Amino acid sequence: MVDSDPVPSSSPGFGTPAHPLRKSRLNALPTRTSILPILLPSSTLRPVAFRTFTRKHNLTISSSALQTLSTFVGKNCGSGWREDGLAERVLDEVAKSWKKAGGGVIVDEGKGASLRGVLQTLEGNMSGGRVVSGMHSSANEAPSIMKTTAQGNRHPNKEPPSRVVVAQRSLDSMEKPDVTLHPRHWIRVIEAFDIPRIIYNADKKYFEVARSKPTLFPPSSQKITLFRDRYNVVHQRLLRHESFHSSSGPLSGGSLRQYLSSAANQCYRLTPIANLLGRNGTSHLILGLLSLSPTGDLTLSDLSGSIALDLRHARLIPKDGAWIAPGMFVLVDGTYEEEENVKGSTLGGISGVGGAIGGKFVGVSICGPPCERREASLGVDSQQSSREVSSSGGLGWIDFLGVGSERARGPRMRQIEAQYIRHRHEDMKVGRRLRIAIMSEVNLDNMRTLDALRKVFSIYNDLESEDRPIVFVLIGNFIQKAIINSSGQVGSIEYKEYFDALSLTLSEFPSLLQHSTFIFVPGDNDPWSSAFSSGAASIVPRHAIPELFTSRVKRAFAMANAHLDSTQSSEPPGEAIWTSNPSRLTLFGPIHDIAIFRDDISNRLRRSAVSFSHGVDATKAENTTPPNKDISLPETNEQPGNQQTDGSSSASSTTSFARKLVKSILDQGNMSPFPLSSRPVLWDYVSSLQLYPLPTALVLADPEATPFCITYEGCHVINPGRLVPEGEISSVRWVEYDVLKNRGRVKQERF
Template sequence: MEPTSTPRHTDRLKATDPIPSSSPAFGTPARPFRMPKTYAPPTKTSILPILLPPSTLRPVAFRTFTRKHNLTISSPALQILAVFVGKNCGSGWREEGLAEKVLDETLEGSMSGGRVVAGKTTSSDGSSKVSGMGADVGRIDLNKDHSQGSLTSRAAGAEEDESQISTHPRNWLKVIEAFDLPRLTYNVDKKYFEAVKSKPTLFPPPSHKTALFRDRYNLVYQRLLRNESFQSSFSIAGIPSLQRSSSNIATQQSYKLTPIANLLGRSGTSHLLLGLLATSPTGDLSLVDLTGTVALDLSHARMIPEDGAWFAPGMIVLVDGIYEEEEMVKGSILGGNTGVGGAIGGHFVGVSICGPPCERRDISLGTGNRQGSGELSSSGGFGWVDFLGIGSERAQGTRMRRIQEKCLQSEPEATEATPPRLKLAVMSEINLDNMRTLDALRKVFSSYNDLALHERPQTFVLIGNFVQRAVINGGGRAGSIEYKEYFDSLAVVLSEFPALLQHSTFVFVPGDNDPWASAFSAGAASSIPRQPIPELFTSRVRRAFATANSELDRSQTSEPAGEAVWTSNPARLSWFGPVHDIAIFRDDISGRLRRSAIDTKADEDESDTTMHEALENDTVSMEPEPTEQVNGNRNDAVSPAALMARRLVKSVLDQGTISPFPLTMRPVLWDHSSAVQLYPLPTALVLADSEATPFCMTYEGCHVMNPGRLLPEGGLQNVRWVEYDVLRNRGKVREERY
């Protein structure tokens, strides 16, 4: 990274709302921008093998407690920790990294629900026990408590005695609305996520709009710097190389990003830029980062990978090319000077363009195995951050996995020949105003109703649009009365299968044509996240579940009653806390990408793509067959439908958001923009796109599924849906005739 020598903003300027000038897309103030400094190698200091002064241990404690876990430690607690580390780690507390590892693992075992529990620690087998070190750590003071929360009231009440917890898996299923997700923002200085303290509103100040894109850029930027291709590979005496042994890049070169403002006076030189694709008022394409804007020429650029992803305005991309100055440029008086809106003179000629490399979930959370060993990494990642409001991976992950194993072993039908299953049935574009839809749903429900109880899906996800045209907009065929009658008809079909209503959870996700947003959008893309369907239209469906549950005696079982959950779009499904995170989003995103994507006409022989190919080979892992399934068929990787599915998945997951578009194309509520983020990657993503072919494939450990349309176009009497196995993290497209 090329740092600049500009001073830091004063506290007085930070307290006010700065006027966007340097880079209007990100709201950068009209002051010189200071890029974050890279980490310097640790310096050697004198080490006491037994007696360790608290002042010597303070830097390590600061990195472990404050920077990593966002905690503060008092002086008495630091003194106790120094005695403990000096006594138990000896002279290897610094060189071998024993101090940081001990502090991190001890703190993890002593925390519960985001708070340090005095006298509580965790042994290697996962069981809780009391120790003197746990009591000492209990003296640490928390001044910020936003990263952990209670899983459910049942889990909080049974924290001390896991023998009293419920052993039915559906008790640990939670549907999380987008408006209930924690509102987190990435702090560049602390390199950590912080909770937004302001109350969300539909009419926030304009600064929240620029903060939306600035947070998205900061997330991609920090993710990119954590990639080994952008880390220095050097080896000094006593300091190991920063390059991992598993790297696929043979060269020891690390790639540097150049801020756009640093292009001034460097005409004819090649650079690698990270910025937001944007369209200028004149209609020309430009690239924007936190320091400025430059005109972009992609007429000679090559896309990496070739036809492997879409690049549209609103996306953050990596562009490799050459900067050329001009004497007179629109928006600039002289070439090389900063003009209106932070635009610098000249233009940047792109040689190649690619998306930022994706990051696996375990790497983002810092829970991946260290160099293939079974030992978990004790540094890096955001494992203590509660992204869903149900408990973080570090705080709840180990306990939830024990509970999951206990629940699965308690299943009476579970044997070695028939292992326990947790399945979801996902259906999309369920147009209830089409009479064929009810027959198709009856076919799907009857196919599962005939199965044994342990073979049925425990959750059915029904995704809109529930009508073919927008409701209550003056020009559609459905009004409020007709819309309610459609759900009344669905209630009649559901009442025919009381066994499913008694033992399953039904989740309903709205589309753009469903009320109330469609009353104002007339079927166009409404703002996201959007509220669930109002109870006004769903009373008959709820009554069907109440009637079915009243016919079953549950006094002898711990199984919860079947229920219908009406949630937002997008939404999250959490099973066993942070162990299984399933994101659901309904949007015709592939069609929007095809309409807005940029097109380059570069000859492959004219571009040098060595850097991008190395970066792609090091980070991209679209898993091979048979984990991919497109249009219900396996071994279909060369078909156009499979290539388009891969292109869609890579375009979305690389951006780390489910809405990589300008707000004019896909409106997003500014104060709820964190709900559309895909960082860290969920374990599974249901991307319901009615314009794309149904598919199931895995990319960087995230399994992406598109159930497509429930009734395929073409007049065939077929019904399509996706069946997802939660434990195996694999889905398959199912198709039957009705």
């Protein structure tokens, strides 16, 4: 049968095919409209780029990125870039692809994604100046737009094609969440040495990834950089506080009394220490690092200099609300007094750039910098249930842990979480609970510890599989004394035998090993740190327990999973994860961020804290304080009073102690706010100790403190205490944490 509508052929002399072409074949071919490229200046494209990237997508374009976009638009859109609206549509697709790739808020090469990779991908899908969704480049030609990993940056052109395809499939699969996946598929344990090294750039007012390769033996300049970075983070966080915002602009004068005189427009202003010179007798508010001088006196230091500090008449605000110790950043309100030289004239001297200035700063009141909620740091509106991005800015585009940023993956992960909870609710007719059992100070060399663990495991083993915890966290010290150092090879053999005994106890509960994830966090007495610290404070972060001692425990999990039929369930098999101290546990990407840290922090704070007198001297100080004398910065919207403890209200002293401990740590934004002589820190891995932005939960395992669960500024702080309490013969204590409610509860049973 002859086609009724063939395309007529011309003369055979023109080399036309013998068989006529059909219209169906012509329609099947991709049509491309030719575009005459033009030379488009970047200044001409700037208004359109600002309207699309900044106002619509909350992104900022660098000058080099704007030049690259101008060349791309001029080449692919031609003269119709403005009249036909082609440029705005193309730039909108570029912005979407950039955010989908996990790029930062600043669109530029090397800031989380490759702009050239995004443009190369779109160029293969463009026709007539428009992005056509039906056109796709081949897998071998698709460039990789993902650029950063937990280990560092890699050039996009050096990624293998297989990784490109996997990354693209993973991004596409996240568009349609799979509710059949078990939540344990989204669990990720991040060691301290794998956390990205995020550094705050004070010039650009933004966080960026350190480009230098970390090492255990960095140059001595890194020691100074460590405290400078901490200061910059605290300083920018403090300036974001509403007490430092003024709608009428900066106030004139340099006295704190002028700032406090107007209650309607109360605005605080920080004074650099170097600017105190020549301002004898004036009041100022100073932010600095509290430290001890070689003579034993207290000093306060910032980036401009340091000054001697007199706190004999100072008041702590709030009274007995936190510990103030050397190594912490504090706000001090007081008066500067210049020193008198031999001739009797009043002069202020400075010894070198950034050195100590003469005189002293007499403190009237002192407090820690105010804490900032996680939603405020990330720029997420907490009033909306969907946690949509607010217009107030924030750091939502920064991937602090290597699991994706809040703005890039947060909405998708919340959709996956909501779909899974709704799916389970419809099937089981009950609310879904995701719980974590946390146990601390699991001393395996204590004969009662294994019996206590057996009691806890038996309680959860008797429950239905849906009510069991998805994660068990076991925190050291796993031995009471650092026998690795004292006994040599014999100590190593004994230590392995303790874990062999633990593997026998775990083997009694194969159902838990099949359906739960066990995380082991070491303490200071565990190898190999104890080999040179003799049980004293070791360097943090510290590596996980070596595999030499954990082989039997891993074998117990392998034997339990060998009898598990994984084809009939979407739940992954159980596993044992040995991680560092500190470490991070994330669930559903950046939604649930749980920091875990084992340290005797309360004893260290009590030993080194500065004592303040609240008697006669404090009363005299109140008489000389301005009318609005209380610095209200630490009085945050949510005090640590919203706690949940498993006990009666009679333990008010225990609750006060817990509030004091939590506020001291979270206000500093660091897990170890101490001098390096008190708590050594690896200089290149100090980012793992950072608590900014605040995690959703913090497991602060301190066996010397009473167990508690307290929420402060949206961060739920948990201290499980000792697994086997001292003085109690047959009692076991642990914490059960509800991930969805972000609440923990101290539980205690007898065995």
